Amino acid sequence: MSHHLPICGSKDEPLFAIGARFDTPEQLIGAVSRLRAEGYSSYECFTPYPVHGLAETMRLPKSLLSFLVLGGGLTAVLIALSMELVPSTLIYPLVVDGKPLNLSALPQYVPIVVALTLMIGAIAAVTGMIILGGMPRLNNPMFAWDLFAKDASRGFFLAVESGDKKFSAAKVAELLHQLGAGDVTAIHQEEESK
Amino acid sequence: MSATTSNEPAQPDLSAIARPPQVLNNRGPLWVTDAVCSIVEGKTPLWWLAAISVSGTFAAIGGACILYMIVTGVGVWGSNSPCFWAWDITNFIFWVSMAHAGSLISALLFLTRQKWSISISRAAEAMTVFAIICAGVYPAIHIGRVWFVWFLFPVPNSYGMWPNFSSPLLWDVFAVTSYLTVSSLFWFAGMIPDLAVLRDRATTKIRKFAYGLVSLGWLGTARQWRHFEMMYVLLAGLTSVLVVTVTTIVASDCATSVVPGWHATIFPFYFMVGAVYSGSAAILTLLIPLRLVYPQLKELITPSQLDKVCKLLLMMGSCVAYVYVFELFNAWYSANPFERGAFWERFTSSSSWYAITCLSINLTIPQLFWFSAVRRCLPLVVVLAILCNVGMWFERFMIVTTTLTRDFLPSSWGNFHPTIVDILTATGTLGIFFTLFLLFIRFVPIINMSELKAALPGSQPHAGLGRSTGEGH
Numbered sequence: 001m002s003h004h005l006p007i008c009g010s011k012d013e014p015l016f017a018i019g020a021r022f023d024t025p026e027q028l029i030g031a032v033s034r035l036r037a038e039g040y041s042s043y044e045c046f047t048p049y050p051v052h053g054l055a056e057t058m059r060l061p062k063s064l065l066s067f068l069v070l071g072g073g074l075t076a077v078l079i080a081l082s083m084e085l086v087p088s089t090l091i092y093p094l095v096v097d098g099k100p101l102n103l104s105a106l107p108q109y110v111p112i113v114v115a116l117t118l119m120i121g122a123i124a125a126v127t128g129m130i131i132l133g134g135m136p137r138l139n140n141p142m143f144a145w146d147l148f149a150k151d152a153s154r155g156f157f158l159a160v161e162s163g164d165k166k167f168s169a170a171k172v173a174e175l176l177h178q179l180g181a182g183d184v185t186a187i188h189q190e191e192e193s194k
Numbered sequence: 195m196s197a198t199t200s201n202e203p204a205q206p207d208l209s210a211i212a213r214p215p216q217v218l219n220n221r222g223p224l225w226v227t228d229a230v231c232s233i234v235e236g237k238t239p240l241w242w243l244a245a246i247s248v249s250g251t252f253a254a255i256g257g258a259c260i261l262y263m264i265v266t267g268v269g270v271w272g273s274n275s276p277c278f279w280a281w282d283i284t285n286f287i288f289w290v291s292m293a294h295a296g297s298l299i300s301a302l303l304f305l306t307r308q309k310w311s312i313s314i315s316r317a318a319e320a321m322t323v324f325a326i327i328c329a330g331v332y333p334a335i336h337i338g339r340v341w342f343v344w345f346l347f348p349v350p351n352s353y354g355m356w357p358n359f360s361s362p363l364l365w366d367v368f369a370v371t372s373y374l375t376v377s378s379l380f381w382f383a384g385m386i387p388d389l390a391v392l393r394d395r396a397t398t399k400i401r402k403f404a405y406g407l408v409s410l411g412w413l414g415t416a417r418q419w420r421h422f423e424m425m426y427v428l429l430a431g432l433t434s435v436l437v438v439t440v441t442t443i444v445a446s447d448c449a450t451s452v453v454p455g456w457h458a459t460i461f462p463f464y465f466m467v468g469a470v471y472s473g474s475a476a477i478l479t480l481l482i483p484l485r486l487v488y489p490q491l492k493e494l495i496t497p498s499q500l501d502k503v504c505k506l507l508l509m510m511g512s513c514v515a516y517v518y519v520f521e522l523f524n525a526w527y528s529a530n531p532f533e534r535g536a537f538w539e540r541f542t543s544s545s546s547w548y549a550i551t552c553l554s555i556n557l558t559i560p561q562l563f564w565f566s567a568v569r570r571c572l573p574l575v576v577v578l579a580i581l582c583n584v585g586m587w588f589e590r591f592m593i594v595t596t597t598l599t600r601d602f603l604p605s606s607w608g609n610f611h612p613t614i615v616d617i618l619t620a621t622g623t624l625g626i627f628f629t630l631f632l633l634f635i636r637f638v639p640i641i642n643m644s645e646l647k648a649a650l651p652g653s654q655p656h657a658g659l660g661r662s663t664g665e666g667h
Contacts (some may be wrong), residue, residue, distance in 0.1 A: 048223065048391070049648035050419040051656055058416055058523040063424035068434075083348055087356035094358050101360070111365040111443050117370035118432045118439075126383045127433070129425035130410060133418040137411030152414060153391045153643075155228050 005173055009144030009188030016141040016189050017159040018172045020181035025051040028156040031179040032057045035160065038175065042164035046148070046157035065128045068088060072124030073117045080116040084109045089159055144190045159187065214498035216309060216649055218297060221493060223647040229490040230388075230641045231395055241487060242636060249628035256622010259615045260335055268338045270615045276606050277598040281616045283447075284334040287590045288472070289329035290370060290444060291465060292583070294437055295473020295506075296322030297377060300384075301433035309649050310499050316642045317484075317634075318477050319381040325476075326374045328623040333370065362446035369443040373436050381431045382572070386412050387422070394415040417449060440625040441465040448593065455536035455572065455597040458524065464517045468586060470562070471510035474503050475582035480631065482576045485642075494641055504569040507582065511560025514589075532602070539600040540592065545609050555585030597636035 009016070022028045028045060032054065034121070035043055045054060088094065088101045088109075099105065130136060143149040146155055160172045169186060176184045217226060263270050273280040296318035303311040311318075334343050346367045348357055357364050390412035393405035412418065442462035449461035458464075478500065485491045525537040540549045559581050562568045569575065595610040634640065647653055 023654075025653070029655055043414040043516040046229075046414045047388075047416070047419065048414060049644040049653065050423050051416075051648075051654065054416050055420045060417060060420050063421045065424040066422055066428060069428050086361045087247070087348060087360050092354065096358060096360060105360065108360040111362075111439070111446075112359065112368045114435070114439055115365070115368040115372040117442075119375045119434055122376040122379045122429055122432050125425045125428045126379045129383065129421045131414075132421045133412075135410040135412065135418075136588060138406070140411060140413060145213060150394055154224060180296050 003182060005169070005186045007186045007188060009141070010191045011188060013189040013191060015162045015169060016144070016187045017060040017161045018169055018176065019142070019145050019157060019159045019183075019185045019187050020176040020179075021147065021155040021157050022179075022181055023155060025054070025156055027180050028158060029038045029054055031158055031176070031181065034175070034179055040164050041168050042167070043160040044159050044161070046142070046152060046159070048054040048153040048156075051156070056092075063132065065125060065132065065164060068128040069121045069125045076117040076120035077113055079120075081109065084112055097170050102105060115181040141187065141189050145185055147185070155182075202563055207271055207648045209288075214310070214496065216312065216496075216646065216651075217624070218493040218496055218605075223650055225645055226641075226647055226650070227391060229494060230310050230639045230643050231392060232490065233635065234392060234637060234639060235395065235397075235489055235643070238636065239487070242632060246629060246632045249625045249632060252621050252625025253629050254622075255618050256620075256625055257617045259622060262329070262408075263335060263615060263619070264340050266492035268336070270613060272610055272612045272616050274608075274610075276603075277595055277608070277610045279336075279594050279598060280610050281591075281612055282332045282592045284587070284594045285335075285620055286329050286332040286608065287444060287594070288587050289325045289623065289627075290331075290373070291441060291469035291586070291590070292440040292476050293322040293325035293329070293373070293377070294441060294466070294469035295477055296325070297433050297437045298426035298473070299471055299477070299503075300380065301430040302437060304430045305434055307450060310502055312494050312646050312649055313384075313499055313641055314477065314503070315645075316385070317383075318473075319377065319384070319482060319642075320631065320634045321473070321480060322377045323374070323381050324627050324634070325473075326370065326377060328627050328632065330370060330374060331623055331626070333366065342353070344388050355532045359601070362443060362450050366447055369440045373440045376433055376436055383425060383429065384642060384645075385638060386410060387414060387644040388642065390414065392639065392642060437470075438466060439467045448597075453536075453597055453601070454530070454532040455525075455540065455600075456593070457533075458521065460517060460520060460524070464514075464521070467510045467513035467517065468589060471507060471514050472583050474510060475579035475586070478503055478507070478575055478579040482572050483484055484635070486613060491641075494646075497572070501566075501569050503625070504563045504575060507579070508560050508563035511556065511563070511582065515557050515560070518557065536597060536600060540596045543596070543600065543609075545599065548588050548596060552585055552592050555581055556589060559585065613661045642665075 006017070014079065020031070022031065025047065028047070030049070032043070032045060036057070038060070045051075045058065047054065085103075095099050095101065099108075142159060158176070158178070162169075171188075173184050218220060221229075245260070271280065271282070273282070299311050300315040300317040304315065313414055334340065337343060337346075344351075346357065346364065348359075353537070356514075389405055389409035391408050393402060396402040396405055442465070445461040445465035446454035449458060451457060481495055482500065485495055522537060525533045540546065559578050568578070599610055600607055
């Protein structure tokens with residue numbers, strides 16, 4: 001079916017996607033809107049830097065990360081307050097200069113609450129980004145495509161995945177050529193990745 | 195598809211605002227990638243090997259001194275009654291303060307969309323992380339019996355003991371731990387896309403594996419960038435808070451005591467402006483020589499960006515000068531004989547040269563940066579910036595020791611004299627700092643490539659047509 005296309009990966013393995021390279025972010029965004037108009041939904045864009053408007057064109061939802069960080073921060077506030085108040089008021093009240101230890105002395109507990117909130121918030125932000133972004137991952141079918149694996153920073157890449165219900169290698173390849181894509185390639189999976 | 199009508203939509207806007215270019219000579223994104231990666235990919239230069247052997251030796255000697263101190267006791271330091279804090283806390287404050295300019299540049303200036311800071315932010319963050327590591331050496335070892343360091347953390351234990359949560363010294367533990375964690379995460383997470391570029395370009399198996407491991411399988415998909423940009427804004431927000439809180443808490447170590455000369459509400463502000471001042475000086479000290487050894491950086495780290503760091507130094511240096519004057523005024527105006535006495539002793543006792551060195555540097559050197567001729571002469575800037583940090587070190591030293599050696603009981607007054615172990619431990623932290631910074635130069639991209647490329651003119655579609663995403667930059 002895709003015999004006229006350059007092939008990468010192992011021919012005997014199933015087709016993973018049809019990949020294409022664009023020279024400019026405008027072309028990539030144009031291609032995405034066309035793909036959406038044609039009814040494709042399983043595709044992915046790869047850019048060397050965040051391209052404004054791409055996520056909107058792809059209709060990607062807003063990142064959930066801010067909620068994760070809010071959750072992490074609120075958890076930290078609870079942890080910090082209980083960590084400070086339980087020993088100070090119940091288990092081991094350490095009276096210094098006759099100063100109070102209960103809630104009326106709340107300001108003295110604030111610095112640790114702030115420090116812990118920032119720390120757990122940051123940990124939530126980074127682990128959240130890693131997990132939501134589908135990482136960590138040691139290998140990826142896209143790496144079978146040498147052009148992408150070696151030079152992803154030199155272009156704006158698009159891969160239409162074979163899992164798409166409208167997928168037909170020949171049609172996708174033709175559409176991508178029409179949209180001005182270069183290096184349209186059939187990406188098969190590599191043997192090791194099986 | 196209307197995007198294809200014009201290839202340079204950003205040009206008219208930029209010329210109207212007339213901002214200095216981000217990268218000189220109209221270099222494009224591909225040149226930026228090559229220029230930054232070539233530093234990591236090129237052959238190890240001889241100067242690097244020479245520099246790291248020197249800094250590594252100092253670090254090793256410092257480590258040996260720390261070991262010697264641990265097995266012998268804090269008596270090997272010059273600290274003695276009533277000056278129980280001396281070079282340990284001086285150096286702790288010096289290093290943790292220096293870190294702050296890095297956070298300010300990478301986080302606060304990112305949030306306020308000061309794009310000029312993009313090129314220097316990665317190196318500034320690295321400086322932050324390494325300076326906190328150097329600072330972290332001291333609090334752990336200065337307690338004397340290091341094996342009891344876990345007392346600092348509120349862990350349930352068989353003694354049934356808990357730390358004093360109303361003590362700023364305990365707040366310090368949390369502030370510094372949190373500062374190190376957050377700035378390391380900010381630094382590392384921001385680097386993931388750039389590490390992936392190094393992975394893609396790697397030519398040897400070991401490099402490919404190592405960079406592949408640390409870049410966590412980053413591909414730069416639209417989804418990944420979506421979460422990444424959100425994370426970057428959130429981390430910048432969290433880090434910006436740290437710029438203010440950490441020095442405030444460190445300053446509280448001194449300010450909440452009743453010692454004259456320390457017991458002042460201006461201390462948090464005092465420490466914070468001093469921190470950004472000394473950190474700006476450190477950034478200039480590190481980056482200007484780096485441009486010499488890697489000429490491609492001259493186009494990436496432009497004179498106009500360095501000029502802005504000089505102005506930051508001038509502003510913070512002027513704030514420091516204001517605090518010095520205000521502190522003296524306040525001591526006089528308080529009419530408190532002990533407060534007045536503390537400052538009188540600071541300038542008239544036999545250790546007055548600390549205060550005189552500190553004031554003569556910090557009141558004059560930053561003021562030279564009013565002149566654009568000075569800011570443009572980069573070799574002079576390096577010399578002045580080093581002097582600023584010498585001045586700041588003497589400031590920390592003056593605050594800690596001249597105050598403690600003149601306590602309430604004149605019979606116990608004396609002077610602090612550092613021992614050889616004090617000196618070699620201090621130079622050891624310098625060695626640790628420079629060793630880490632040299633490793634940083636050699637093994638990771640020292641400029642935030644992805645952020646820089648995204649900010650280059652013409653790199654964004656529809657630029658200038660009011661179609662920004664809101665959460666990007």
